[in-house]
Amino acid sequence: MRNTARWATALGLAATAVLGPLTGAATAAPEASSLVLTARYGDTFPTLSADATVPQVREVTLTCSPTVSGTHPDAKSACTELRRVDGDFDALKATPGMMCPMYFDPVVVTVSGVWEGRSVSYERTFGNQCVKNTYGSVFAF
Template structure:
């Protein structure tokens, strides 16, 4: 009985040593991309904002590999936008020509997770919901 367990362990270790590098090459091409996005009222930079520590009013998940999925309402479009900017959330720009009302009702969006193997921790405060939504599908949740 002990010999069987030893052989099984030895065979498992040998398979890992031989096949490990081959499977590593396959997974490197499809890095993990899974994010959690939250939105809450308030401006984290303003001590005057009563809602600065408010609980999120919206939270969605977004996974872009191997295909777009999650609870994000526009997962496919959001993943396309992220791929276009190579995961650089600061590179996202508002849609040109969109007019928003000029009132201050700040919404802070956070994005945390992994994009193509890199850790993501992002936060941005928008002047109001209209402004947030002009930055494309990613923030329109």
């Protein structure tokens, strides 16, 4: 009986060593994080008149995983900031002590895509471009 217990234990350990890595829990691939950020500068509510100015739109892409890439001017810093807040754009705060002129020239920022496997849809209006840029490198494009 003692040899049977030893063999059972040895076979159990061998099975765990062979089959354990096949469960997928050992090395999970990081979830994809790929976003499109747009900034619309100018009139928030354009009129239908002939002299209405058309808002300017700037669009960048930001991929944070599996590798950092995209057309964002500082993708590495933007990804670092987003990882720090787990992709919660509302958690991004203005840099303390930054000064901006007090005039209203709205900038509407939208974000859509996927952050670590979760669908993202975000919109925020900043008072002007300077204010937008104080919220870190994520919105500085």
